[in-house]
Amino acid sequence: MGAFLASNFMHNIFGGLAQGVIYSLVALSLVIIWQSTHVLNFAQGAMAMFATYVGLTEIGRGVGYWWCVIISVVVGMAFGGITERVLIRPLYGKPEINPIVVMVGFLGVIEAVTAGIWTSTTRNIPAPFSQIYYQYRGRLILLSPFVIFQIALAIGIMLFVAALFRYTKLGLQLRAAALAPEVARLLGVRVHRMLTIGWMLSAGVGAVAAVIIASGNFGLFPTDMDGVFVAGFIAAAVGGLESPMGAIAGGLLLGLVEQFILAYWSPSVAPLSGVILLVVALMVRPQGIFTRSVNRRV
Amino acid sequence: MIRVEKLSVNYGAIKALSDVSFNATPGLITAVLGANGAGKTTLLRTISGLVTPRSGNVFLDDRSLLKTAAEDIARMGVGHVPEGRGVIAEMTVDENLRLGALASKINIAEGLEAQYQQFPVLGDRRKQYASTLSGGERQMLAMSRALIAQPKVLLLDEPSLGLAPLVTSELMKSIRSLCESKQLTVILVEQNAKSALKIAHDAVVLHLGTVVASGPANEVAANDNLRRYYLGLVQ
Amino acid sequence: MNFLKSLRVQETTRARLLSVSVLTIVALAISFLLPPVADSQMAGGAAITIVILGLSWLIGWSGQISLGNSGFMAVGAYAAGIWAHHHATTPLIFTFLLATVAGALSGLIIAIPSTRLRGPYLAGMTLAFSAAITPLAQNFTSVTGGEGGLFLNSLSTPSWFVHFFSGPNATIDANAQWTADLAVLVAGISFFLMANLFHSRTGRAMRLVRDNDVAAELVGINLGRTRTLAFVVAASFAGLGGALYTVINATVTPQTFPLTLSITLLTLMVLGGIGTLSGAVIGGIIYAFSANLVDHINALTGVNPTSNLGANMQGIIFGALLILTMIFAPRGIAGMGAAVQRLRKTRRSALASSSAVD
Numbered sequence: 001m002g003a004f005l006a007s008n009f010m011h012n013i014f015g016g017l018a019q020g021v022i023y024s025l026v027a028l029s030l031v032i033i034w035q036s037t038h039v040l041n042f043a044q045g046a047m048a049m050f051a052t053y054v055g056l057t058e059i060g061r062g063v064g065y066w067w068c069v070i071i072s073v074v075v076g077m078a079f080g081g082i083t084e085r086v087l088i089r090p091l092y093g094k095p096e097i098n099p100i101v102v103m104v105g106f107l108g109v110i111e112a113v114t115a116g117i118w119t120s121t122t123r124n125i126p127a128p129f130s131q132i133y134y135q136y137r138g139r140l141i142l143l144s145p146f147v148i149f150q151i152a153l154a155i156g157i158m159l160f161v162a163a164l165f166r167y168t169k170l171g172l173q174l175r176a177a178a179l180a181p182e183v184a185r186l187l188g189v190r191v192h193r194m195l196t197i198g199w200m201l202s203a204g205v206g207a208v209a210a211v212i213i214a215s216g217n218f219g220l221f222p223t224d225m226d227g228v229f230v231a232g233f234i235a236a237a238v239g240g241l242e243s244p245m246g247a248i249a250g251g252l253l254l255g256l257v258e259q260f261i262l263a264y265w266s267p268s269v270a271p272l273s274g275v276i277l278l279v280v281a282l283m284v285r286p287q288g289i290f291t292r293s294v295n296r297r298v
Numbered sequence: 299m300i301r302v303e304k305l306s307v308n309y310g311a312i313k314a315l316s317d318v319s320f321n322a323t324p325g326l327i328t329a330v331l332g333a334n335g336a337g338k339t340t341l342l343r344t345i346s347g348l349v350t351p352r353s354g355n356v357f358l359d360d361r362s363l364l365k366t367a368a369e370d371i372a373r374m375g376v377g378h379v380p381e382g383r384g385v386i387a388e389m390t391v392d393e394n395l396r397l398g399a400l401a402s403k404i405n406i407a408e409g410l411e412a413q414y415q416q417f418p419v420l421g422d423r424r425k426q427y428a429s430t431l432s433g434g435e436r437q438m439l440a441m442s443r444a445l446i447a448q449p450k451v452l453l454l455d456e457p458s459l460g461l462a463p464l465v466t467s468e469l470m471k472s473i474r475s476l477c478e479s480k481q482l483t484v485i486l487v488e489q490n491a492k493s494a495l496k497i498a499h500d501a502v503v504l505h506l507g508t509v510v511a512s513g514p515a516n517e518v519a520a521n522d523n524l525r526r527y528y529l530g531l532v533q
Numbered sequence: 534m535n536f537l538k539s540l541r542v543q544e545t546t547r548a549r550l551l552s553v554s555v556l557t558i559v560a561l562a563i564s565f566l567l568p569p570v571a572d573s574q575m576a577g578g579a580a581i582t583i584v585i586l587g588l589s590w591l592i593g594w595s596g597q598i599s600l601g602n603s604g605f606m607a608v609g610a611y612a613a614g615i616w617a618h619h620h621a622t623t624p625l626i627f628t629f630l631l632a633t634v635a636g637a638l639s640g641l642i643i644a645i646p647s648t649r650l651r652g653p654y655l656a657g658m659t660l661a662f663s664a665a666i667t668p669l670a671q672n673f674t675s676v677t678g679g680e681g682g683l684f685l686n687s688l689s690t691p692s693w694f695v696h697f698f699s700g701p702n703a704t705i706d707a708n709a710q711w712t713a714d715l716a717v718l719v720a721g722i723s724f725f726l727m728a729n730l731f732h733s734r735t736g737r738a739m740r741l742v743r744d745n746d747v748a749a750e751l752v753g754i755n756l757g758r759t760r761t762l763a764f765v766v767a768a769s770f771a772g773l774g775g776a777l778y779t780v781i782n783a784t785v786t787p788q789t790f791p792l793t794l795s796i797t798l799l800t801l802m803v804l805g806g807i808g809t810l811s812g813a814v815i816g817g818i819i820y821a822f823s824a825n826l827v828d829h830i831n832a833l834t835g836v837n838p839t840s841n842l843g844a845n846m847q848g849i850i851f852g853a854l855l856i857l858t859m860i861f862a863p864r865g866i867a868g869m870g871a872a873v874q875r876l877r878k879t880r881r882s883a884l885a886s887s888s889a890v891d
Binding site for chain 1: 346347348367370371372373374378380384386388389392396398400401443447450
């Protein structure tokens with residue numbers, strides 16, 4: 001068992017999963033927004049990064065790790081809600097290019113403002129658990145208490161979101177507002193409020209992903225979330241953009257594909273793994289691998 | 299009760315409704331009849347706040363609804379079963395009904411139980427997705443979803459659309475009995491004038507956005523000109 | 534009848550050629566009056582104009598959103614750089630053609646899976662492409678020179694041109710002048726080609742595909758091929774612009790094509806006016822003098838340009854401009870110009886009719 005866990009194959013599995021859960025979180029956050037408002041939020045990564053930088057500042061003031069996580073998530077949620085109200089609401093019903101362009105502009109503003117306030121340097125949060133890998137008879141197992149925490153936290157958040165959507169009154173209303181806004185209004189659902197809450201929820205999930213990245217050895221750089229956003233988008237698109245479960249599965253798949261291309265093919269090609277996966281996925285099933293067949297919106 | 303006063307609605311340059319007035323008497327069924335494009339659906343959508351009128355007013359128990367949002371009108375006790383039923387196919391029967399219950403302060407578990415007693419078929423399928431239901435069952439679900447919130451007023455938009463004649467007549471009978479047992483005020487929009495007139499107390503006939511006749515249902519049903527020119531009922 | 538039609542087409546083409554030539558000559562004349570620093574800026578602006586022309590065609594005329602044009606630029610820039618690195622003596626025009634073809638090929642590769650995608654999917658896919666370009670350039674060190682890039686002394690100003698200049702900075706001055714004139718010339722040619730493309734059968738087909746793909750299919754337009762063509766054209770223009778970049782800087786590095794460049798391109802295009810020829814030129818001019826603009830705003834607001842905030846001012850201003858333009862004036866500067874013209878016309882006709890009533 002121990003020897004198996006320390007094998008090369010399992011190295012890649014663990015590495016892929018650790019990265020994949022982050023992609024899954026970002027993909028999930030994108031899908032939440034996409035389902036309700038049909039906006040692909042290009043600033044999602046940057047918003048999460050900003051929220052985490054605020055949390056980081058607090059840690060500099062002597063706040064503990066968990067407070068930092070909570071502050072980041074709360075700031076992220078507030079940020080998400082305000083963004084929906086101020087930037088997105090005026091664009092409902094406009095051509096789909098308009099919200100894309102606006103969010104791309106917002107991405108630029110957030111990154112520049114963050115670099116302006118906190119300087120373009122990498123920052124990290126001291127990890128709450130040891131980052132030293134376990135060993136089996138002198139051979140490394142690519143798991144550390146921190147990596148286990150990272151995976152567990154991500155899964156916990158996903159389960160929380162799933163339960164919220166499936167079992168609560170709020171979730172019922174969120175789904176109704178996304179699936180059939182007009183019918184929802186006729187049943188007394190405050191649809192506008194639901195859209196704002198959807199954005200808040202999504203930004204909160206995104207912030208968790210950014211906090212996890214910042215907690216590792218590598219830390220967080222103002223433009224770091226660009227790549228994570230792209231990966232999250234690819235994961236969501238592979239999953240079909242409409243399906244939260246698809247997004248999560250897509251994220252894990254992308255993490256693993258990246259890791260295996262890195263290990264067995266060529267590190268030089270690794271940056272392309274997302275594009276390769278997306279192209280393959282779109283050729284196999286253009287409507288997304290994990291969606292039940294959905295009519296294309298015209 | 300619902301009172302509509304000189305209601306006019308425009309879609310761009312097109313007049314959908316002009317100067318429409320009528321009362322829906324409490325506890326009775328008012329049928330709104332007319333051909334395709336007469337403005338029937340627009341009328342219901344304006345009453346429930348989805349469409350803003352150009353002029354005129356809508357009152358619920360002498361309170362103007364003009365400045366009230368659709369979701370608040372729903373919470374004030376106006377149930378609206380839209381054209382095409384508006385059942386959310388991606389949700390289960392149970393979830394659809396729970397959603398309906400949110401507009402009121404009733405106990406959800408009791409409300410659900412009451413609905414499942416009233417419509418046993420829905421009780422049997424409570425865990426199924428609404429997409430798996432037949433047309434008649436969907437109409438039942440849509441009605442049930444509106445009724446669970448115990449509305450004072452029920453707006454029904456073409457409930458018979460796409461249903462077999464036998465199912466339609468069952469449906470109409472159940473609408474009548476619901477109205478009587480719950481003292482519901484019903485506004486029933488129908489293209490199928492024959493079935494609607496059988497159960498309605500009053501009737502309003504719309505043509506190209508204006509009221510051409512209104513009065514007790516039996517009088518409207520007896521008027522040969524109305525039958526021939528506006529209701530498509532030629533003997 | 535047909536003969537008349539073809540005559541008219543020729544006439545408008547000739548008119549276009551004339552006006553573009555006049556514009557190019559004016560720009561060249563201006564370049565001789567400007568100081569060397571401004572000449573370098575002009576060169577950059579001309580190169581960017583070419584890229585925006587392609588982007589404007591893709592987004593404005595074919596309705597396909599791309600965030601990958603910085604990637605296509607990088608392909609062209611590296612194609613030019615790598616070729617010039619190994620074959621120093623080939624004429625410049627050959628390098629440009631090669632880069633254009635390389636850009637077109639990369640566009641084709643991206644277009645084949647992408648033309649089945651709409652809106653946000655497409656934007657995300659192209660973004661993924663341009664995000665992958667920089668690490669690829671960094672990784673394939675043997676070909677691209679890796680992190681440090683390639684230095685291309687072979688691309689320096691021809692000696693016959695330097696002879697016209699004198700003084701202690703003769704080489705630098707000559708270089709600024711040479712690159713500015715070269716870029717303006719290439720931009721002028723590109724503008725002429727794009728103007729014709731806009732008004733060609735293909736251009737009309739493209740707009741029909743954008744507005745009503747069902748109707749387009751009914752009149753026998755192949756949707757996939759048309760959309761792919763739009764990508765290929767946009768990417769070839771981006772490749773040419775990228776090659777100019779390489780020639781202007783006499784170097785090509787991965788850092789020249791960050792993801793933010795795609796945002797900048799999008800901003801400039803939206804600001805100038807989506808789908809307009811003049812908008813592309815306006816965008817290029819704004820790009821050329823954006824540094825001055827940012828300095829000016831820093832001075833106005835009292836932000837220290839060497840501070841953190843000052844260093845990031847450009848990103849903030851560009852992003853904010855993009856948001857504000859999209860919300861309040863989605864047709865951009867060129868669109869506003871057209872709106873003002875229309876307003877004037879209607880006012881004139883209103884005046885005429887009111888006087889008639891009097």
